Amino acid sequence: MDKVTVTIDGIQVTVPKGTTVLEAAKQVNIKIPRLCYHPDLPPVSGCRLCVVEIEGDRLLRTSCSWKCQDGMKINTKSQTVRSSRRMALELILSRHPMLCTECVRNNNCELQSIADQLGIRETRFEYSARPGGIDDSSAVLVRDPSKCILCRRCIQTCELVQSVSAIGLEGRGYNVWVDTPFGKGLDDVACVSCGQCINRCPVGALYEQDHVARVWAALDDPTKHVVVQTAPAVRASIGEAFGMSAGSLVTDKMVTGLRMLGFDKVFDTDFTADLTIVEEGTELIGRLTNGGALPMLTSCSPGWINFIEHFYPQLLPHVSSCKSPQQMFGALAKTYYAEKAGIDPKDIYSVSIMPCTAKKYECQRPEMRDSGYQDVDAVLTTRELAKMMKQVGIDLPQLEPGKYDEPLGISTGAAVIFGNTGGVMEAALRTVYELVTKSPLENVEIKQVRGMEGVREAEIDLNGTKVRAAVANGLANARQLMEKIVAGEADYHFVEIMACPGGCIGGGGQPIPTSMEIRKKRVEAIYAADRALEIRKSHENPAIKKLYAEFLGEPNSHKAHELLHTHYTRKTVYKETVA
Amino acid sequence: MQDLTRVDEIVGRYADTKTPLIYILKDVQKEYGYLSDVVLTHIAKKVDIPLSEIYGVATFYSLFTIKPKGKYVVRCCNNAPCHVKKSKEVLEAIKSYLGLEVTETTECGTFTLEFTSCLGLCAVAPVMMVNDEVYGNLTPEKAVAILKDYKMKGQSNA
Incomplete structure (x- = not known):
């Protein structure tokens, strides 16, 4: 690769050709101030805060978009630069309410x-x-x-x-x-x-939209039995909101923190992630053997569901009928759990902690009331949970470890990887492999579907039967795949889509900031959580086996369909307008 | 319901144009008088450009309008040379004669009042435009007299 050498404030640095001045400055430990630049996005050069002086150049240049050239001498701290930045910032502040x-x-x-x-x-x-x-x-x-x-x-x-x-x-x-x-x-x-x-x-x-107030109200209400579920991705990110480094896994501390907040039962969305895999895996095997719309598309990501409803409604029959783990949990909390605990479901208030904002919409969907009540009453983002803890002075990094409550708190490694792009695919394949081949999967880590690329493809051999899989994260990448499917150019069996870059760990409800670097660290934390668990296949979860034995019967049973499956609605990109 | 067949026809005109949006908006505005919600949504579907982007273009260019305008659009120059030649007084007289603030349209739909940037006629400042006609060397009285004529013309044509 071609390299160029530049001098930044007297320090020489050699960088690959095409590197921007801002990126080169970072390498010599100068963080140039910026407001419109974001590492995930192409530069706009609108805020004018990152300007620098380049020797021989008449104008100040925006370092976020200006490329290094060999021999360039850059000054990032001259008087002109400082006063120009200050002017730009004061002008921005003049239109910002100081509240x-x-x-x-x-x-x-x-x-x-x-x-x-x-x-x-x-x-x-x-x-x-x-x-x-x-x-x-x-x-x-x-x-x-x-x-x-x-x-x-x-x-x-x-x-x-x-x-x-x-x-x-x-x-x-x-x-x-x-x-x-x-x-x-x-x-x-x-x-x-x-x-x-x-x-x-x-x-x-x-x-x-803030759900904190309504959750406090439920916690304060002595007649309410408040249960909480935590999504896989939250444990790998909430530490950041308390100043911990990205990639800190704080599952046990978070459980303690939730108990301190006053939740009556602390459960895990991972439990119903395992359930989703058993239901969805069974559905996939059904479609592969008995016919049905292929490829089957995953349905866990509510942002993705909103996207396909609006932009590709013709592909809705391809979407798995499984509800997302959040909604499966909601339906079970007010039926199975209520029955077991002897609590009237009307007194149960069901809260979920999600890395996601679209979950707030999902929980209010008319389809999500199969328990006879709104299945999930409130959704807090990772950020909102951190705020609640801070409101009452809970110092998460210092907490003693706690354990999830039974039975809806028991889960496997296959469930926790739901938080990553490729995770649902990998978890499903671990189960589908064993259900189809009736033989144990030796190496549970299916690395072909891991990674951070926007679209990934893999072919997995199930004792002779080849399953062609595709994984997309970020909806622009999902759109690419959908275009291929619409054009009839795709011969996949199973496609996983997560709306957010990196999957749920990069969700819209996660701590700010986000970047590829941060998302990668969260992904590593999730895979570490998977490795640390003894049981790593959803169908081996003892609590799930018990749930089928006691309540649901068998996967895809009538009762399972009533509570755990749904269908989505055709929508349009633009509302029909009347002149 | 606005008739959208003419939009289809206009979009068809530019089927071979690489970046047709501004041509389409120009022709559609000429045909319909303004760029309505319904019309822009229809264009968005036809040319497969997001409505947010089309709306951005429609609000960026000052000669595009997303609201119905009056029969006569009065554009007063508010740039420096006209300002020095007391365009503000002219504008105040027009505002009080028409009973309008800038960007508003009379209820009867005869007049819309707007600002314009420099028309390059600073030698005869202050200036205004009424539709495609330009008027220079204005005084408050002269401007009102011109608009009175338009008002009569508007009524007789009505």
């Missing part, structure tokens, strides 16, 4: 910390509000354009990462703002509620 104490991103705001780093103690310009009011039409996401700094990360995320394009930049010049077309609100466009825009917003202009 930090009221803001959801207080203490986790890039604008706030850059203002601090650059030593802004006063601004020269008077505040002038941006156009556009709060949009809280969606059940999941809230947009507050008054806080927006026009970095465009949300727009790029929606368009390039997710290929949804629900929001865009509207207007011109001074009066420019981010909005849905005709200001109709997110509920009126094909927003899939993935929340990826929240993860990339540098400020508090995008956030999730």
Whole structure:
């Protein structure tokens, strides 16, 4: 590979050709301030905070997009650079309401910390509000354009990462703002509620609908029996919200923390992840042997379900009829568990902790009331749970380990890997292999489906029968696969889709910031959790075996279908409008 | 319901154009007077460009409009040379004569009031445009007299 050598503030550094000045500066331990740059997205060069001086160049250059050239001499700290950055920041601040104490991103705001780093103690310009009011039409996401700094990360995320394009930049010049077309609100466009825009917003202009208050109310209510389930990906990320390094696995501490908050039972979504595998694996074997729409598409990711409903409704018959683990848990908590514990289901309040924002929509879907009640009452994102703990001073990193309650807290290694892209596929194949071949799988780690690439393909030999699998993470990648399927160019049997980059560990409800580096560390933590477990195949989970014996009968039974399966609805990209 | 067959026809005109969006929007606005929600949504489906992007283009260019406009669009220059020649006084007179703020349209649909950037006619500042006609060397009285004529013309044609 071609290399170039540049001098940054007197320090020589050699980097591959094509490296930006900002990336090269990082290698010599200079973090150039930036607001619109995000490692997941192409540079926009809009905020003008990353400007640097290049010897012989008349203009300051934006280091996020300016490529290193051999012999270049770069100054990142000259007086011109400093005053230019300060001016740019003051102009941004002049249109930002200084309401930090009221803001959801207080203490986790890039604008706030850059203002601090650059030593802004006063601004020269008077505040002038941006156009556009709060949009809280969606059940999941809230947009507050008054806080927006026009970095465009949300727009790029929606368009390039997710290929949804629900929001865009509207207007011109001074009066420019981010909005849905005709200001109709997110509920009126094909927003899939993935929340990826929240993860990339540098400020508090995008956030999730708050479920914290209703969960406190349930915990405070002595007549309510409050149960909680925790998704696989949360244990690999919540530590970050308490200052721990990315990739810290804090399952046991989190369980203790949840008990301290006052939850009556601390259960695990992993239990129903195992159940999902048994149901979905059985469904796949059924489709392979008796016919049925192939490839079968996974159904665990509610952002993905929203996407296919809006953009590829013709492929809905391909989607597995299995509910997501969250909803399987919800249906069982108010039936199986209620029966076993002798509690009236109307007194059970069911909370889930999710790395996901779309789960807030999923739990309110009309299809998700098979227990006779709303199966899951409230969904907290990883961020919201961290906030609840902080509200009452629970210091998660210091907690003693705790254990999940039985029976809905028992799970296997196959369940925990649901948090990663490729994890549902791998877990399903571990079970399908043994169900089909009736012989034990020697090496349970099916590495062909692991990785962080957007689309991955693999062929797995089931004693002669070849299963062709594909895995996609991020909806722009999912769209590629769907186009292939629509065009009849795909001959897969089984396709796993997760709406978010990296899978649930990169979910829209996860601690901010996110980047490929952070997501990779969370993935490693999840695989480590799998390795640490004795049982690593879903169908060997003793609590699942007991559940079938006591309650459901057999996989895909009538009762299982009633509680654990569903069908989704055709939608359109644009609501039908009447003139 | 707006008739969308003319939109289809216009989109068809640019089937071979690589980047047809602005041509389409221009022709559609000419045909329908403005770019409505229904029309833009229809275009989005036809050309497979997200509505958010089309709406962005429609709101970026000042000559595109997403709201119905009056029969006569009055555009007052508010750039520096006109400002120096007291365009503000002219604008105030027009505002009070029409009973409009900038960007508003009269209820009867006769007039819309807008700003325009420099028209390059600074020698005869202050200037305004009414549809495609340009008027220079304005005073508050002269501007109101011009609009009175348009009002009469509008009524007689109605």
